[in-house]
Amino acid sequence: MAQARTPLMAGNWKMNLDHRQGTHLVQKLDWTLRDAKHDMASVEVVVVPPFTDLRSVQTLVEGDRLALRYGAQDLSPHDEGAYTGDISGAFLAKLGCTYVVVGHSERRDGHGESDELVASKAVAAYRHGLVPIVCVGEGLEVRQAGEHVAHVLAQVEGSLAGITPEQAQTVVVAYEPVWAIGTGEVATPEDAQEVCAAIRGKLAELYSVETADKVRVLYGGSVKSGNVASIMAGADVDGALVGGASLQPEEFAAICRYQQHLTA
Numbered sequence: 001m002a003q004a005r006t007p008l009m010a011g012n013w014k015m016n017l018d019h020r021q022g023t024h025l026v027q028k029l030d031w032t033l034r035d036a037k038h039d040m041a042s043v044e045v046v047v048v049p050p051f052t053d054l055r056s057v058q059t060l061v062e063g064d065r066l067a068l069r070y071g072a073q074d075l076s077p078h079d080e081g082a083y084t085g086d087i088s089g090a091f092l093a094k095l096g097c098t099y100v101v102v103g104h105s106e107r108r109d110g111h112g113e114s115d116e117l118v119a120s121k122a123v124a125a126y127r128h129g130l131v132p133i134v135c136v137g138e139g140l141e142v143r144q145a146g147e148h149v150a151h152v153l154a155q156v157e158g159s160l161a162g163i164t165p166e167q168a169q170t171v172v173v174a175y176e177p178v179w180a181i182g183t184g185e186v187a188t189p190e191d192a193q194e195v196c197a198a199i200r201g202k203l204a205e206l207y208s209v210e211t212a213d214k215v216r217v218l219y220g221g222s223v224k225s226g227n228v229a230s231i232m233a234g235a236d237v238d239g240a241l242v243g244g245a246s247l248q249p250e251e252f253a254a255i256c257r258y259q260q261h262l263t264a
């Protein structure tokens, strides 16, 4: 079952790196991975830059035929029109994006995004041929109250509303406990596995066991090269959504090469 899912390492740059810095990072990341003879078919590598970097990243990736993929950090639920400051999935598709992050906690908390809005963004992503990386995760109080699994599963159900069984086969879900984001406090491998397994169980309930077995469930929150291998050991953890550590190309490449740490 598990071997059917290709591990996915996605670097969410958040509001860091302008387009010049971004292209420099992508070049260095590519060189580092090439030097290591990294096989993208065994671990997929994705960068998620700010919108303003995407055109430059596209030019580089297409021009130099780089094997890594890229995506955006958000999109509008609408396709076009009077939505000042918003970005359509149609534009992202034109820029060659494969993925788009929706429902990151920094948008849920900082911009009041509800599960309903996140779901409409995920639906919009599929409308334009993009694969949504749907983020869920509990805050510290919820975790301390022991309600984290129920909280996350409700978010999964709400945030996937309107996603068809066919679309669900390719969706990516990222479990990012808010208390672990940017804090250096990583979830234990057991914590990550517990929630990722519960998410897969929920997907089986919402869709089917076969579909749930295809979905990649990522962990995010203070992932580094030093802790990624133990987190990836969880049978239901299929990759990582990496913030801070993805801003350093060698460090992010080492995260993508986590299987080497296992034998090193």
Ligand SMILES: O=C(CO)COP(=O)(O)O
Pocket: 012, 104, 176, 180, 181, 182, 183, 184, 220, 221, 222, 223, 241, 242, 243, 244, 245
């Ligand atoms: O929010 C995250 C990725 O989306 C995680 O951020 P950090 O890796 O910096 O904790």
